[in-house]
Amino acid sequence: MGTIYDLAKKTGFSITTVSKALNNYKDVSDKTRAKILQAAAEMDYLPNAHAQSLSTKKSWAIGVMFSEANEVGMKHPFFNGIIESFRHATEEQGYDLIFASRNLRNRDMSYLEHFKHRAVDGIVVICSDRMDEQVQELMRSDIPIVVVDMDSANCSVVYSDNIEGARLAVNYLYELGHRKIAHIAGDETIDAGAARIKGYELAMQELDLPIRPDYLVNAGFFSVEEGKQAMERLLELDDQPTAVFVAGDQMAIGVIEAIHEHGLHVPNDISVIGYDDIEMIQYITPKLTTIRQDTDEIGEAAAELLLEQMTAKERLTERRVIPVRLVERASCAPVKQ
Amino acid sequence: MGTIYDLAKKTGFSITTVSKALNNYKDVSDKTRAKILQAAAEMDYLPNAHAQSLSTKKSWAIGVMFSEANEVGMKHPFFNGIIESFRHATEEQGYDLIFASRNLRNRDMSYLEHFKHRAVDGIVVICSDRMDEQVQELMRSDIPIVVVDMDSANCSVVYSDNIEGARLAVNYLYELGHRKIAHIAGDETIDAGAARIKGYELAMQELDLPIRPDYLVNAGFFSVEEGKQAMERLLELDDQPTAVFVAGDQMAIGVIEAIHEHGLHVPNDISVIGYDDIEMIQYITPKLTTIRQDTDEIGEAAAELLLEQMTAKERLTERRVIPVRLVERASCAPVKQ
DNA sequence: CCTCTTCCCGAAAGCGCTTTCGGTAATTTG
DNA sequence: CAAATTACCGAAAGCGCTTTCGGGAAGAGG
CATH class of the missing domain: 3.40.50.2300 (Response regulator)
Structure with a gap:
C-alpha cells in the first residue's frame, strides 16, 4: 500500500506537494496533480485514516x-x-x-x-x-x-409526535363507537411512554370520556410479556374495556395473546391498537392496527x-x-x- | 482533556515515563506510576486512539x-x-x-x-x-x-449445519406420516439455500422418498413475498404435497399466508416447517415449527x-x-x- | 529591461503517542 | 570496599499525514 512518502519518492515531488495534490489544493498544477494521482492509483495508495485524523482533528x-x-x-x-x-x-x-x-x-x-x-x-x-x-x-x-x-x-x-399518535388512536377507537377505552402504557420514566399517556388523557378529555385509573395500566418496558400481564389485569376487571390502546406493538402482541387465552376474540370482543408499526405485526392474527412511526x-x-x-x-x-x-x-x- | 505531554509537565516526569506508567511497563517504580495515574485521573486524561494506532499499528x-x-x-x-x-x-x-x-x-x-x-x-x-x-x-x-x-x-x-437442519426437518415430517414433502428453497447462489436443498434431497433419499422436481421450488432470496408466490405454485399442482419444508422463516410466513388464502388450514391440511427461528414466528398463527439456528x-x-x-x-x-x-x-x- | 504579481512547490513543524537504547543511581555480591 | 547487577528514567526517532509560510520561476505590466 505504501505511505505518502513512498508516493513522493516515486513521483519525485515532495510529500507536501503530494498531500496537496491528493487533497485538491489549488496551488499544484494540473500536470503534477495528474502524475501524482496516477502514481497513487498504480501503487494502490490509500491515506491512513489515523494519521489524517491525528493531524486534522477530524475522524469522520x-x-x-x-x-x-x-x-x-x-x-x-x-x-x-x-x-x-x-x-x-x-x-x-x-x-x-x-x-x-x-x-x-x-x-x-x-x-x-x-x-x-x-x-x-x-x-x-x-x-x-x-x-x-x-x-x-x-x-x-x-x-x-x-x-x-x-x-x-x-x-x-x-x-x-407521541401525543398526536395517542390522540389518533383514541379518536379512531371512539369513532368505532368505543367509549370504554383503556391504555396499556409504557413506563413513565421513558419519554415515549409518558407522552403517550399524556396524549391518551388529552384525547379522552377532549372526547368527554372519563379517565379511569383502572383503565390505565403501566406495562413497564414494552415487552410482549409485560403487555400480556397488563392485559390480564384489565381482564380481571368487572367492567372491562371494549378497546385498548397499547403503547407499543410488542406489548400489543402480548395483549392479544392474553385476550385469546381468555377465550375472547380480537377485534369482535375487544379492539386493540398498537404503536410503532414494527414489521412482524402484519403477520400476526389479527393483523394489528397501529400508529406508525416513520423510522x-x-x-x-x-x-x-x-x-x-x-x-x-x-x-x-x-x-x-x-x-x-x-x-x-x-x-x-x-x-x- | 490534555495530552500525554501535559501529563508529563504536570508530574515532572518525561513523556516516556508517563507513557510507560500508563501502559504498565515494569521499568517504572510503583511510586511514580501512582503519581502519574493520579494526575491522569485528575485531569481526565484519555489517550488519543488515533495517535496510539498510528504508532502501534493496532486500531482495536x-x-x-x-x-x-x-x-x-x-x-x-x-x-x-x-x-x-x-x-x-x-x-x-x-x-x-x-x-x-x-x-x-x-x-x-x-x-x-x-x-x-x-x-x-x-x-x-x-x-x-x-x-x-x-x-x-x-x-x-x-x-x-x-x-x-x-x-x-x-x-x-x-x-x-444446514444439511443436518434440513434432514431434521424432513425426518420430523416423515415421522408425522408425511410422504409428499415439498421444499421451498432459497436460491442456490446462496450457500445456505444450496445446503438446505442438498440436505432435503439427502434426507428424502435416506427415507426412500422420491425427489420430485415439482416439489422443489426456488423461492429466491428468503422474503415473505417470494415464499408466498412459491407456495402458490405448489398449490396449483394436481398432486399437492401434504407438508412443506421452507428454507427460511420469513418465506414460511408467506407460505402460510398463501395456504390460508387458498382456504386450507395449517397444519390440518398442510404442515409447514421453517428455518431460522426468528423472533416473530412465535407470534403468528399457527406458531411456526422451525429449525433453530443459534445466533x-x-x-x-x-x-x-x-x-x-x-x-x-x-x-x-x-x-x-x-x-x-x-x-x-x-x-x-x-x-x- | 526592470519590477510586481501570480503560480508552483518544498522545508519544517506539528498532531499525540510508543519504544528502543543508553545512562545514572541504587543495590547486591564476594 | 570494589565490582557487578538491578532498578528506574529520559532522549530521540518514528508512526503517516496536514498546513503554514517562504522562496524561486515564470508571466504581466510599465
Whole structure:
C-alpha cells in the first residue's frame, strides 16, 4: 500500500506537494496533480485514516450508543430501523459508524470517555431511558450529539409526535363507537411512554370520556410479556374495556395473546391498537392496527441534525418532531351493542 | 482533556515515563506510576486512539460488512442477532465495531479499501451472496477475516449445519406420516439455500422418498413475498404435497399466508416447517415449527475465530459448523388419512 | 529591461503517542 | 570496599499525514 512518502519518492515531488495534490489544493498544477494521482492509483495508495485524523482533528466517525431497558441492542425491532436509516444518511456524507464498547483493555470506561478516546466527530444516542447516567454524561459533553426518542432542552433531539399518535388512536377507537377505552402504557420514566399517556388523557378529555385509573395500566418496558400481564389485569376487571390502546406493538402482541387465552376474540370482543408499526405485526392474527412511526424519517432527521452541528462545529439544540399516522389493519372493530 | 505531554509537565516526569506508567511497563517504580495515574485521573486524561494506532499499528477496531440480497441491513431479523452476539463477544476484548460506508468524501471506494484506510484489525462479513465481488475482494486480502453464513476454503467461516437442519426437518415430517414433502428453497447462489436443498434431497433419499422436481421450488432470496408466490405454485399442482419444508422463516410466513388464502388450514391440511427461528414466528398463527439456528453461538464463534487470527497475526482458515435443533410449535400435524 | 504579481512547490513543524537504547543511581555480591 | 547487577528514567526517532509560510520561476505590466 505504501505511505505518502513512498508516493513522493516515486513521483519525485515532495510529500507536501503530494498531500496537496491528493487533497485538491489549488496551488499544484494540473500536470503534477495528474502524475501524482496516477502514481497513487498504480501503487494502490490509500491515506491512513489515523494519521489524517491525528493531524486534522477530524475522524469522520460517528459514535452510536443504544440505551434501552431490554438490552437487545441491534435486535430492537424499532430502533434498528432508525439506525439503519441513520447509517444510510450519514454514509452519503462519508461518515462511518462506530459502535463503541465500554471496555478499553480491561479498564472500563464510560461511553463518553470512549468516544473522546476515539475522537468521534459526533454522537447519536438512541435512548429510551432518561435516567441513564451514561446518556446524561454524553448530553453534558461538548461533542455534537443528537438524541433519538427522548426529549431534552440541552441538545438536538428527534422523536415522533407521541401525543398526536395517542390522540389518533383514541379518536379512531371512539369513532368505532368505543367509549370504554383503556391504555396499556409504557413506563413513565421513558419519554415515549409518558407522552403517550399524556396524549391518551388529552384525547379522552377532549372526547368527554372519563379517565379511569383502572383503565390505565403501566406495562413497564414494552415487552410482549409485560403487555400480556397488563392485559390480564384489565381482564380481571368487572367492567372491562371494549378497546385498548397499547403503547407499543410488542406489548400489543402480548395483549392479544392474553385476550385469546381468555377465550375472547380480537377485534369482535375487544379492539386493540398498537404503536410503532414494527414489521412482524402484519403477520400476526389479527393483523394489528397501529400508529406508525416513520423510522426512515426519524433516522434521516437525526442524521441531518447531527451533520448540521458537525459542520457548524458548534452544539445546536434543535427539536424535530416527526409526524405519525394510523395504519388500519384488522385488530379494531365497531363496538358491540 | 490534555495530552500525554501535559501529563508529563504536570508530574515532572518525561513523556516516556508517563507513557510507560500508563501502559504498565515494569521499568517504572510503583511510586511514580501512582503519581502519574493520579494526575491522569485528575485531569481526565484519555489517550488519543488515533495517535496510539498510528504508532502501534493496532486500531482495536473490527470492520463489519453486511451483504445480503434484500438490502435491509441491520433490520435483517436473523443477521442482526448474529451481529449483536458478535458485538458482545468482541466488546469484552476491547474491540469496537465499525460499519464502514463506501464513500470517502465523494470518492467511492471498495469496502476493502475503506477497511485498509481505517486500518481495522479484522473484518467480519455476514454474507449470503457468494457472488458479491466486494466480499471476494475482502477474502483475497490479507486482513484477518471471518465470514458468516457462507462457506469458503480460503478463510475462516462459521455457519449453521444446514444439511443436518434440513434432514431434521424432513425426518420430523416423515415421522408425522408425511410422504409428499415439498421444499421451498432459497436460491442456490446462496450457500445456505444450496445446503438446505442438498440436505432435503439427502434426507428424502435416506427415507426412500422420491425427489420430485415439482416439489422443489426456488423461492429466491428468503422474503415473505417470494415464499408466498412459491407456495402458490405448489398449490396449483394436481398432486399437492401434504407438508412443506421452507428454507427460511420469513418465506414460511408467506407460505402460510398463501395456504390460508387458498382456504386450507395449517397444519390440518398442510404442515409447514421453517428455518431460522426468528423472533416473530412465535407470534403468528399457527406458531411456526422451525429449525433453530443459534445466533448467539454463531456470533460467538465468529468472534472467536477472528480474535484468534488477530492475536496470532496471521490468516487462519478454520471452519466452524454450528449445530441446529428443531423447535416444535404448532405448524405441523400428522398427515390426514 | 526592470519590477510586481501570480503560480508552483518544498522545508519544517506539528498532531499525540510508543519504544528502543543508553545512562545514572541504587543495590547486591564476594 | 570494589565490582557487578538491578532498578528506574529520559532522549530521540518514528508512526503517516496536514498546513503554514517562504522562496524561486515564470508571466504581466510599465
